[in-house]
Amino acid sequence: MSAAVIAAVDLTKKYGDTAAVDAISFEVAPGEAFGLLGPNGAGKSTTMRMVGAVSARTSGTLEVLGLDPDEGGPDIRAQLGVVPQQDNLDTDLRVRENLLVYGRYFGLSHAQVAKRADELLAFAQLEDRARAKVDDLSGGMKRRLTIARALINDPRILLLDEPTTGLDPQARHILWDRLYRLREQGTTLVLTTHYMDEAEQLCERLVVVDKGRIMAEGSPAALIREYSTREVLELRFGTDRSAEAARTLHDLGDRQEVLPDRLLVYAHDGEAALQEVQRRGLQPLTSLVRRSSLEDVFLRLTGRSLIE
Incomplete structure (x- = not known):
């Protein structure tokens, strides 16, 4: 080089x-x-x-x-x-x-x-x-x-x-x-x-x-591999309910992040994680399975969002 x-x-x-x-x-x-x-x-x-x-x-x-x-x-x-x-x-x-x-x-x-x-x-x-x-x-x-x-x-x-x-x-x-x-x-x-x-x-x-x-x-790819999972499950339960849901789902996935408007569940299989959420009787208002991003890396490293 x-x-x-x-x-x-x-x-x-x-x-x-x-x-x-x-x-x-x-x-x-x-x-x-x-x-x-x-x-x-x-x-x-x-x-x-x-x-x-x-x-x-x-x-x-x-x-x-x-x-x-x-x-x-x-x-x-x-x-x-x-x-x-x-x-x-x-x-x-x-x-x-x-x-x-x-x-x-x-x-x-x-x-x-x-x-x-x-x-x-x-x-x-x-x-x-x-x-x-x-x-x-x-x-x-x-x-x-x-x-x-x-x-x-x-x-x-x-x-x-x-x-x-x-x-x-x-x-x-x-x-x-x-x-x-x-x-x-x-x-x-x-x-x-x-x-x-x-x-x-x-x-x-x-x-x-x-x-x-x-x-x-x-x-970018190496950072995501090192600091995050392959997929992320985003769950929205409504105002002030994310923390309560996180207690019920505390052992789901590799880790979780509780944000003001949503709960993030880090898992290698997001669809399987969503099925487990429903099996435990929780019904989120909205759910989304997406791939991990650099935003998730930043959350892991600092505990807050890039846009905060």
Whole structure:
């Protein structure tokens, strides 16, 4: 394997006495799609700012493309593409102009940036909106334009901070397709998300973070195999009845999680578990057998949901 493009050892960022990032260590290989999965406030965006050479670390070591961000910030930023959590497009410029002006910041010639802009508009499926005002774009279109702009300098690493927050399901799937194409082309992707399905779709490997610390690391499939069962039975009994039902079903499955609105029974055969629930005389209002997900991994590791 080639040398890591990002390597962090005991990386720490403190604000006063509060550790937003608490001694985390990880590596990202060239061409890898790597994710940081965790709830809001877990330290994901703070980590991304340190990797992006816009926030100095408190302690630990960090190398990005073989350089220390505290010393080689400009050289690192010249080789990065950054998609921030909130779109920061220039609304005074039209769609194509956003790409042209941004490309000039990287020293590209007029001919180079014009060619690159047209290629990226096609990639982002925005060719027919090239002369449109930014404010006239939908949320999904703005997000695709922000990603296209981040690719104008042909970056070695693309950093994406919560790339699909606020998008409807259709827009999310279109964006996932664009990012999957980048992954196939060998672009290194580093993304933060609190959407478990997004992490499973896009990431070859990820770390689960909570309160500034890494709780687990591996591929989505490996994490699910290690920390959960093959299937999960979701049972809804109505207000305040989940805990009572859990006492009756305490020995069912490998383990259980009592949530405010439902009871989760972790079992290798969800249908068999449901039959046993009914055999014991319980009649849930609704029941669902599904495969385990990264949400279940996070529940196992932290005792709470990703969206809490």
